[in-house]
Amino acid sequence: MKILQCEAKHLEAAAGLFDKYRRFYGQPSDPEGARAFIAANLEARRSLIFLLVDDAGEAVAFAQLYPSQCSIAMRPFHYLSDLFVDPSARRMGHAKVLMQHLIRHFGEQAVHRLTLETATTNLAAQALYESLGYEREKVFITYHRML
Template sequence: MGDTVRMILRVREVSPVEPAFDAVCALFDDYRAHYGRRRAPRDVRIWLGAQVAAGRLAIYAAAVDGTPRALATATESSASLALGTAWTIRDLWVDPQFRRRGLATELVRAVARAARDAGALRLGLQTEVGNEAALDLYLRLGFERVTGLEILAYDLTDY
């Protein structure tokens, strides 16, 4: 029989004025590096702080024994046809050493509760093609694939 390790997991929204924000920024920098972006700790902190301050992004952290080990970001937008709002999970990252321990599940549930409490009509998300672990999690949590929509983007950097 193996040893059971107990961990204290707490999920909550984090703001730039809290000490935990630095650890969340480090996780976000790890997330970006995973997807091939150069590390930029200072720029990440400035950008995340500005997004939160402007109300464009909320950041949720899952802390294990008091240290943030996973994060999710969420945005709110209009649900025009329904005359309401919808939330979207934009980013979700779990420190590789803390995967398969329920942190992502708890983050998604916390964002879903916050969205529902704010009156949102739905919670959406997207993930990279081929990210089977994420797809399995999201489908298990009750998300459904959206059919009948095409996702398009227009690059404005050279506009």
């Protein structure tokens, strides 16, 4: 297996996984919309996308991160918005391998932190993140104002 930083030539694989990810969260399938969204993010360099490719050459997992800045630390951080493993490739350690890669990759770049959120019901993801040293937020409360 190998991990690639997504480029335009990987668009179809990334878009396919992104559409499955959205369906996992209850959204209707929209392959064209997923493709357009990923293509726009890549073209504008809004996000960084990493693909995990299995030994057969198939992209079976992806992570999409958005760069930001931490004002308090005066350093960059990345928000891990999306992490998904294709159902056919689950329980094989792919998510852990991908997450470990992100920790190493961004640690080498002196990024302040990797921040993420997951559903309160996603116990498998919580166990993975905590096993990798992520800490559940205890100080700050998150608010959303839907527009």
